Amino acid sequence: MRYLPHTDGDIAAMLGTVGLKELDDLFAAVPGDCRFKGALQLPEAMSEWALEELVGRLAGRMAVSPEYSVFLGAGSYDHYIPATVSSLLGRSEFVTSYTPYQPEMLQGTLQGIYEYQTLAARLMGMEVATASHYDGATALAEALLMAVRITGRKKVALSRAIHPHYRQVVRTYFAPTGYELLELPYLETGLTDLDRIREIQDLAAVAVQSPNFFGCIENLPAAAQRAHSGGALLVSGFTEALAFGLLKSPGSQGADIVAGEGQSLGIPRSFGGPALGMLASRKRHMRSLPGRLVGKTKDRDGKRGFVLTLATREQHIRREKATSNICSNNSLCALAAAMYMASIGGTGIRELASLNHDKAEYLKNALRDAGCPIRFSGPTFNEFVVRFPGGFDAAYRHLLEKRIVAGLSLGGYYPELADHGLLCVTETCSREAMDRLVEEVTA
Template sequence: MATYIPTTPDELQEMLGAIGVKSIDDLFAEIPPELRLQGELNLPAGMSESEMARKVARLAETNETVDKNVCFLGGGAYDHIIPAVIDHILLRGDFFTAYTPYQPEVSQGTLQCIYEYQSLICGLTGMDQSNASLYEGATANVEAINMATAQTGRSKVLVLQTLNPEYRRVINTLNGALGVEIVTVPFEDGAVDPSRVQELMNDKIAAVVMQYPNFFGSIEDIERISEIAHAAGALSIVSANPIALGLIEAPGKLGADIVTGEGQPLGIPLSFGGPYLGFIAAKKALLRRMPGRIVGRTKDIDGKIGFVLTLQAREQHIRREKASSNICSNQALMALNATIYMSLLGRDGIKEVAYQSFQKAHYMKRELAKVEGVSFPFTGSFFHELVVKIPNARKVLGKMSKKGVFAGIPLDNWFTSLKDCVLIAVTEKRTKDEIDNYCNMLGGFING
């Protein structure tokens, strides 16, 4: 049912007449007959909006949500509280049905939002400049590595093993394809000992890539590792959790040259993995290496303040094969989502989300310690995510899932040495009751 086409049969005839053809088919006449589709596409017939909505809703209902269950899953995506205001603003057609601000005179809304987004990201990360956003957290590191190799003229990078293993795989695919040699630095006790970085560091290394807090939730010593990188002329790339930065120091203050990250914790729904928001921010010296769009503030011919896409000489539509990246779009609507979230929560709110997440994760650790059979493989400082060893972990996780608790991510997915180890995330959204219930249930399944 082609309900989205407004043309009436009379109008169709008028239009065909104006063109000088008898039918729409005539407009496709130049497609050689042997290349034309014979018959129809093998797809179902169309249907009304209401029929579709019903079918799609039925399909969606077969999924178990984090609303009906209790979510302790993290690993890069977190179940935070999302204020109602955000979606109301995102649903304004003026935002979501606009395109890239190619005509700045009629795109000031989008452009000013991006300028504010860039500034908020700079404030949060302690960096000098941010772009208008990237796809998501994994690919943001790919772009950062490309910047570092271009800047240093070196083609080898050190990647800490405590960087999200999914991100590491994406780096292997995409940076690997360009001939970047990737060396993994192993962890001990949930974090990488800076001396291991020192051992592998030399003047062939373009950058060290690390995560803060790292994949296990531990607070990596990005300050010391950045120093080691700088001493060898390499760059320090830090993939940071933006919410954690409400409690832990800005990477820009600890020596990072490029800060990337996954913006999902900034009010973006879990969405089975996307769309999310990649952010990237860097020190001044790297401005001309930044990928993707950047918005700048300027004036119009009447002297009125306005915003434009700027420094476009870096980009693909001008530079073609010499561009700093092939990125065309950004995740504008997700950047807006994060901008509204940061504005609404504000300084005190972001700090409190971080503080409460920290407190609840630490409470959970204390309660888990009381459960017989549970142990903690790592000892260092952590933010809101921790690794717990549970006997027969996969079996127990399965049982807890059936009881409505997504109890953690089994780490042997990626680390053979971490059998029976589970990654647990605790956000401000979890309650004391949910945590207590988790621990009771866990005790029952381990010892029952």
């Protein structure tokens, strides 16, 4: 096998060194009744080419553009990824290194992650961002546990307009803790009903998502004001990081902790992962943050350098008293996001975000004009909820035959939104593709 470099001669010589006759003698410490004596029932080893053919066949059974027009967003977005990002990210010095516990020989990763933390903090309008988490949903769950730690309170209110999967993950993380989760309903505008916050005492956090699951842009200053007046923190989530190229950042509108998904920033959808959990806070809450942090320092000669820091928060030192059990970050994905943010630049991200918004508005207006009601009145970014005459699911099935995936059916998540679908448009979607969708829906 080409990954195993030992020749028969090597094995014989090394066994001689350790004083054994056969390879199986190496397992003398494993008692006989613990040994598996059969053969693993797995497919026989495949050549590189046979494997490529097999996996290629599987990949061929997936619906992707350009064969399909996919109007799906809902937490995973189709944005162009510059060839530079894929190429630079493939450099094996980045790919095949470990967590930078030896900073002198991993300054590449460390400076790269420090730059990511900086650009991520600027994007979210916050003072401090972590070196990344698994995904947006787990980042949100960790953010809410953090709010519980900071406030010493045990109740959290979640907007019902947060991505349903994110709420499910939060429920999973909270289930064994005894902390209470409450839901805030949404209004006819598609925005969270913030008035309900007043009725709840002793909240650790109010969590909203903006743009929310319906694509609607929440009133974050009002949410912050309501949360803060009751002594709670505002945790602001997101699934579409590109939105902050155009919208005011959550940090500039009063959020105390920001948690969301950075997949839009140069990371392929890859059937949902790996992606990029982004988490940021005010500096005063820095020591309550879960996960890794890279900090700036100097070496013995006074030269600028970077190092993992504030590690005493983490599990390998504080064990059961750590701020989280997390022991990795999605480092390579964070690096991809930094490369993407560097490539697009401040001027570029605003232009691209505007283009995304314009395109989504085009489809929204075209559908409305064609007799498909837009469910919510609030302004949206990239995504919107629409009802198809004759029912969403019937239209969806019809469109699949035309190789169009018309978004996501919402009835399973929100019974009151049966017949409605969530559609997404990004810069990769052409006007022709949108026109064709409208044509088929109204046909």
